[in-house]
Amino acid sequence: MKRTTYSTAFSAGGSLLFKEAEALVRQIDDVESFILSQKKLDYSALPVNSEASKKRLGNEVVKRLRSLEDSQLIERYINGSKTDKLLILFYAACKQYLLITEFMLDTVLNKWHHLDFEIGAPDFKNYLYKQMDKHHELENLSPLSISKLSSAVMAMLKELGMNKDGKLHKKEFSPTILRRIAANGDAWFLEALLMNEAERNEIINP
Helix, strand or coil: CCCCCCCCHHHHCCCCCHHHHHHHHCCCCCHHHHHCCCCCCCHHHCCCCCHHHHHHHHHHHHHHHHHCCCHHHHHHHHHCCHHHHHHHHHHHHHHHCHHHHHHHHHHHHHHHHCCCCECCHHHHHHHHHHHCCCCHHHCCCCHHHHHHHHHHHHHHHHHHCCEECCEECCCCCCHHHHHHHHHCCCCHHHHHCCCCHHHHHHHHCC
């Protein structure tokens, strides 16, 4: 991951933004131009009422998708199943937000390895508080902001199918997409999906 500081802007979206992504990706006729920021999308198609919300959510979707830096993954999103799309959106969120990635690799993976399958907003809140000494950009977060961030991450995991009624759930995803992600140098994402060493090796070295 390139970033060494934590951005908390994902609370603006509050989830994986599936409906919003669906409204925008159909406008992409040249994926390479989109990634290079040469293609502007029309946010008026977004399923929200206010212009301010359209701009905020539109910018967030575009930012996450461009963080993939991979035209093949965006093509796979356009042509994939809903499960494929949610997987790619979660990967995009992790790519864009180091805080989400490290929460998955620290707290969530540790809970899974210790057979502690309970998952909820307090887990993310506790992780945030632990990081404040090392990441001063988090120190000024209000209790309301912390609550919104925690709810957003739990919503993402619920949409992805990894949080079912407050319990961690391991899902199977497309090996083709996972191989592409690993080939991009992001094999850490396989661990974030709770895959064990044998499963990861099967993806990395088919």
